[in-house]
Amino acid sequence: MADVDIEVRINGTSCRRTVPPRLTLADFLRVDCGLTGTHLGCEHGVCGACTVMLDGDAVRACLVFAVQADGAEITTIEGIAESDGTLSPVQAAFRDHHGLQCGFCTPGFVVTASAFLRDNPSPTDGEIREALSGNICRCTGYQGIIAAVKAAAGTTTTGQRRRRDG
Known part of the structure; x- marks a missing residue:
């Protein structure tokens, strides 16, 4: 198969590349x-x-082909903080509430929580647990992660949802 030209916006910056279809x-x-904050587990x-x-x-970026993202807006962990480097409310809450240890899973949790809180700014504990159920952490025991998301609730506006027709 021939390589494919794609254009995406990553963390607000346009990016054109020619990539293999797979x-x-x-x-x-x-x-x-070079955005290595997106970890592969x-x-x-x-x-x-x-x-x-x-x-x-x-x-899950491991389940999507780059060609499927053609024309899309992508936000990685590198795009969650403010442009001046100020931590997002979710990132600050993870730091303040001990929501991380080794840090390997943290980018995925922060991105997941940011998208979740944008859509549900006042979640219950059960809703938080359900939203994070697709992320695995082997270090924290989850209590700090849950506390961090609760603390960030109502304060996050990270990530823009693009309207889809259809």
Whole structure:
């Protein structure tokens, strides 16, 4: 198969590349774009470490081909903080409430929580647990993560949802 030209916006910046049709979005972001904050864990869509926002929706970048993202807006962990480097409310809450230890899963949790809180700014504990159920952490025991999301609730506006027709 021939390589394919794609154009995406990543963290607000336009990016054009020619990519192999079977290149995953995760590998595209990490290798082609140098955005290594998107981590690869299981590469089967189970762990959530590679979660990014694709047109505002939290998705597993290991399960999406880069060509499928053509024309899309992508937000990675690198695009969650403010342009001046100020942490987002979710990032600050993870820091303040001990929502991370080794940090490997943290980008996926932060992206997932950011998308979730944008759509549900006043969640219940059960809704938080359900929203984060697709992300796995082997270090924290989840209590700090839940506390961080609760603390950030109502304060986040990260990620823009693009209206889809159809």
